[in-house]
Amino acid sequence: MIGNELTAVSIADLQSLLRRREISSREVIDALRERIEAVDGNIGAYLSLDIEAATKEAEHANVDLPLGGIPIAIKDIISAMGQPCTCASKILNGYRAPYDATVIKKLRAAGAIPFGKTNLDEFAMGSSTENSALKSTRNPWDLSRVPGGSSGGSAAAVAADEAFGALGSDTGGSIRQPAALCGVVGLKPTYGRVSRFGLVAFASSLDQIGPVTKTVRDAALIMNAIAGHDQQDSTSLDEPVPDYVASLGNDLRGVRLGVPKEYMIEGIDPQVRAAIDAAVKQLNSLGAEIAEVSLPSTEYAVAVYYIIATAEASANLARFDGVRYGYRAENPKDVLDLYGCTREEGFGPEVKRRIILGTYVLSSGYYDAYYLRAQKVRELIRRDFSSVFEKVDALISPTSPVAAFKLGERVADPLQMYLADIFTIAANLAGIGGISVPCGFAELDGHRLPVGLQLLGKPLDEARILQIAHAYEQSTDWHKSRPPIAASDQKT
């Protein structure tokens, strides 16, 4: 098998090749490196690669472990000891993580090799990866378009066969939306299912780490490795972890799916809508019962999110002050000027905007009107989900109202960018899990652009949404389509 074909296989297939000793883990790293050298000049998915460290780990790989010898790319907001963790920000210039995130430890315990740190919107704030201060990432299906965000590097790397699978983080859709726009699978687990220890905090009550993969089975394999309680994250849930692979393959007879009427709104691209309608029919033909349901507080989700997420971000990002790590401004007048100049020079515009908004909504005189009210509406959003989940097992919607948009198209208008997350944000506010799975294509300017189907599940019911997504995926060919990528001239 030549390099290009090898890097296109799923984690499950790579696992079989490794276990049958048809290929070594070392050869897998070599093939991946060649693929990255060939295409990443055009895609721009990676911020850093430590080939030497990965090769060393590959030589000692135990392929009989659950993810033995399998390289996994890591969003560059998750700490891996000794590696940079830039958060795609200038303010973490030169920083090297002094410890491993729990997910990195767990991946290693399962035999996987963390390999490469992927691009993102600065501190995961954005929906297009254009807010990266370090690099621009392009959508493998059309290089003039965004990969989505904020886990755009992870999604683009998997779509372009530069990674077998990746970890992302999802605060308002940052795993699911780029997965949808790049035509891959992305799972945001229930809040607390996966430890956040070692994930640089953006909005602590919303952030969750999850997998980005080529297939639903691969997402289940990674979940088996990373899910579970962690004493070092007080918000991680001490609940048993099921075998997420075991329920794959069960049929959909008797499964009840709800289509929230508030999600089928004007403003959804007609081609996206057609793909979702066809997917709903397909799920119905596989035996699932479909019912219309209502989530009446939906229209408030984006507003609630941009109050709560910015409030939490303003507190979390106070730690970047030029004293303990990262960038420090030169020649400040005094210590306050040191903070002010470091943060002015180190943060990009979106991060500054969010810190300012977050500081404002928490400030005396405005706290009740904005932050406290948003927390109450958040509770109403949570109740909406609790009550529909008494009637249905999972919800179906588009992941994003549109396919990938053009680079630069929404940069000047933050509010338009925020509305890109309209279908994904409520799951973070309610703490529930969600998955995006490829469900077709929209045709724009002669390019085929992927469309994602989102399934939202009950709290801690990842097994169910994986099962439904798998049944759907296996009844279609969408996940087998690969983007048309020419090798780039420029080496990374």
Add this chain to the structure above:
Amino acid sequence: MAGTSDLDVAYVARLARINLTEDEAETFQKQLDDVLKYVEKLRQVDVTGVDAAAHGLPVFNVFRADAPRDWFTAEQALSNAPRQANGLFVVPKVVE
């Protein structure tokens, strides 16, 4: 600088310890005025008797044993410091 909302970007940026340029303050003022106008819709919601949700899933009072464990050495904690001396972080003089 007066915008269409109560937010004074230049003032709040000072609270947040960000030395914004005037151009940035002007751009952000307009953009954040738009965002604040959008979030006005929350005023329509009847939240009487609704408790504020701090998390999606209610988990409270998480304890673990109060036992010492290995963590960073001073060298590790200082390994990323832009300036350090004598095992301490160095900042500009705070007290005369």
